[in-house]
Each structure stands twice: as C-alpha cells, then as structure tokens.
Amino acid sequence: MRIAVAADERTGVAEAVLEALRARGHEPVAHGALAAGERADWAWASERAARDVADGRADQAVVCCWTGTGASIAANKVRGIRAALCGDAATAAGARRWNDANVLALSLRATSHAELEEILDAWFAAGPSDADDDTANVAHLAAIEDER
Numbered sequence: 001m002r003i004a005v006a007a008d009e010r011t012g013v014a015e016a017v018l019e020a021l022r023a024r025g026h027e028p029v030a031h032g033a034l035a036a037g038e039r040a041d042w043a044w045a046s047e048r049a050a051r052d053v054a055d056g057r058a059d060q061a062v063v064c065c066w067t068g069t070g071a072s073i074a075a076n077k078v079r080g081i082r083a084a085l086c087g088d089a090a091t092a093a094g095a096r097r098w099n100d101a102n103v104l105a106l107s108l109r110a111t112s113h114a115e116l117e118e119i120l121d122a123w124f125a126a127g128p129s130d131a132d133d134d135t136a137n138v139a140h141l142a143a144i145e146d147e148r
Ligand SMILES: O=C(CO)[C@H](O)[C@H](O)COP(=O)(O)O
Pocket: 008, 041, 042, 065, 066, 067, 068, 069, 070, 071
C-alpha cells in the first residue's frame, strides 16, 4: 500500500517508520520533517498526510509528533479521516477492527522501536469488523461530519 508518513521531528523512530513500512512491502510517502522543503510543524505535516489519504493519493497514513496527540487531532480535522493514537498493539488492532481507522498516530516520545514493530504488525494484520454495531458506529462518524 501507499502510506503517507508525517513527522514534526526527524527522530530515529520517525525514520524507523519509513524503514518498517518498506520492510513490509509498502511505499511510504514522506511529509513534514521527513521530506525536503515542507513545513514540519505537526499541524501542517499531519494535515498533509491526512489529505493524501482523503484525496486518494495514499491508502493510509502514519502521523507522528512528540506526544502523538497533535498529529492525531490535526489528521482528524480532515474529512473522511479516522486517526487513532496507538501506544500498543492491542490498541492498533482495535483501531483497525472497531474504528476502521485509516490513519495511525504515534508518539515519538513514548514509542520504542520494538513497540513500533508490534504496533505496525497489529495494524496491518487487522481489518474492519463487519458486525452491525461496528459498521453503524463508523457510519455515524460520517454522519457527524455531515452535520458540520
Ligand atoms: O507533541 C507535539 C504536539 O502534539 C509536538 O511534537 C510538541 O508540541 C513539540 O513541538 P515543537 O517542537 O514544535 O515545540
């Protein structure tokens, strides 16, 4: 898959996201501090990656900042984006299964290299649930957006 990746700092974990995606056969598209000439601040970088997903230039995105919160908030402001801040594999699996999350948000501070690998494995192994309550919840997110 084509995966947009944004970070506001070029840390070891941020660079490891690019490598981990390539190792899994995906094509990362770098933004923010990971790209040349782009504004690196978290709101701009995360928005850019989220818009790649919303506009069909990427299938999913990984957005990173020191806490992960700003990156997730910015991504979730983009219509059609369901960004989930994940600090462990179970949260990542749940985000894909129950929330049909299309953007993974990570904390550059709190995510170790080992946790990054576990989170990505869980994220890509899981898919959206087709249970009625789960699809209804995700459909309601779009309805909330339409009320804006
Ligand atoms: O976690 C973040 C936002 O949620 C940022 O990474 C944190 O605020 C640091 O940003 P800056 O280096 O621009 O001060």
